[in-house]
Amino acid sequence: MSTAHVRRPQLQGAQTQHEHVETILRSLDHSDGSGEAVIERSWRRCIDLYGLDPAAPSPPRYVPDRTLREHQDQADALIQVARAGVEQLYHQVMPLDYVVLLTDARGISVQFLGARDAQREHQRTGLFLGADWSEQHAGTCAVGTCIQEQAPLTCHHSDHFSAHHIRLTCTAAPVFDPDGQLLAVLDISAYRSPESKASQTFALQVVKHYARMIEDAYFLQRYGGCHIVCLDRSREFVQINRRYLIAIEEDGTLVAANTAGRKLLRHHELPLAGAGEARPFKAWNIQDLLDAEIGDVLDIQHYGYDRVRAFRTHRHHELHFATLIEPPRRRTTGGQAPRRDTSLAPLEALADDDPAMRDTLTRAARLRNEPINILVVGETGTGKERMARALHESSRRRDKPFVAINCAAMPESLIESELFGHEPGSFTGARSKGMKGLIAQADGGTLFLDEIGDMPLQLQTRLLRVLAEQEVLPIGASRPIKVDLRVVAATHRDLRGLIDLGQFREDLFYRLNGASLRLPPLRERADQGYLIRRLFEDLQAERGGQRVRLRGDAMSALLAYPWPGNIRELHNALRYALATCEGDEVVVGDLPEECTSGQLAHPAASSPIAGGGRVRPPLGEDPLQEALRRHQWNISAVARELGLSRPTIYRRMKRLGIVPPNHQMPT
Structure with a gap:
């Protein structure tokens, strides 16, 4: 073995670096290569095979943004499966100032989680999205050496080959595919840790545990x-x-x-x-x-x-x-599939495996044909009207009208005539031929009263009479009209609290609340992935044209967002992403800014979340202007660098008052 090309650093302010290089050379000079431990074998490869110098400056290497996306695309199935494991591991080690990396089999970091306030340090040391931790480039390190040795290990402080990394402690474990081939490496790293390598024993067990969890989850998905x-x-x-x-x-x-x-x-x-x-x-x-x-x-x-x-x-x-x-398809006797009640399909489509929703839908299925009114309760945007429509479409009333009334959106001056109808000339401004009210239009079908808590008290009294007597009296009429109604009401408000305040009639509450169905907020649902995919497919079907896929980094961002606006906000976010995406896939940078806020930016101009890819970084005037000048005001080039769409760049320029030289901003 020759170590002649390895420089011994001068001792001026570099005592630690000098000692590190001397330790490596002394260890290899006194070894014949047999029986070497993992770290010594790696040091030998670094010198003999890669020609690396432990004293040479070795700043982190980041792959270009386009190359990173290629690596992420190839690892997309793994990223989607690994997301939950990476997030759980990060929450375990975050209090100890660790970061979490998931790399592909070539050592490129395709997923990353770390403290936002340490972003500069992450980037400086290479503990970041898009970093190349292969042993051929970075030398002895947890990820690269784990790839070479195909075994879990800790690379602690001076175990690293490069003096640039000797302050780090890194622990990695391999993730194998079902054929036994290396699929990925899971790593946790920290800048500060005790001197003793034994302090990382528990870290090694934790990383091995989560690597196994990710590996087994991937196995179960592949062979489901x-x-x-x-x-x-x-x-x-x-x-x-x-x-x-x-x-x-x-x-x-x-x-x-x-x-x-x-x-x-x-x-x-x-x-x-x-x-x-x-x-x-x-x-x-x-x-x-x-x-x-x-x-x-x-x-x-x-x-x-x-x-x-x-x-x-x-x-x-x-x-x-x-x-x-x-x-999923269990064996059946006689070769025949069990008979399924197809009328329940509208209800079944509302959820997948969320326990609260399945319980709600089970009760809804039992109630769908019962002659009782139903009150649907849930936060704004949780899908109360979808539930009402599904109840109607799965019931024996499905061939009759479904009439929806938003009690909060209708002007108070018109709501009475809109609900109950009116005779010709019954009041100033009445239609010459009169009008059939919405309640009468729902005869035989379902009347959906959305935001019932906002209905004025005077109309609550008239509605109570309609529900009690199943007949409606149009304004100006002398004889009531018989109606066959099934009423589904919905609210996000506390009706019992409104009753205590005298703002809602107690007798109307009990008339409406023959049965109650509660919808959980989206942030609490276990079937968020199902809802995202279903809405994404529905929106694509509406739009027609080229089919677009939802990439793993975008899915991870959507799953990580708390959705204060619930399903309605999700619907709008997906519609926005489909409208702004370029090519045949939606990536994280195509999502609305609020869905990706608080995430870190990739040094090569993309931004990671728990899944990587492009994210809109928060831009102020200076960074945007700098990018515009660097690309000579080429908006397409700036959009590519920042991982944003061109319309987003124009909107931000307009908001910040940035105008290209000798140009007018597009409106």
């Missing part, structure tokens, strides 16, 4: 159409721990396994498929591993009190406890 056998040595923890995951087909054929599952199969001498083989393990069956019939395995969920069954392995007779994750 298979039966997945979950094994553990403990009955009590198999449902939670799911240590070994093995995907099988209906006949028991092995399809894939997670990292722990592959180790189990090797232990029992079931050969694994080679890299690139279309169907891993295709020559093997779950019955070759477990002493069981395939029917015993597929019926685990229906066995015993805890849906767990014990099996012994063939080779070593080890006892394992198993549970089963079944694919």
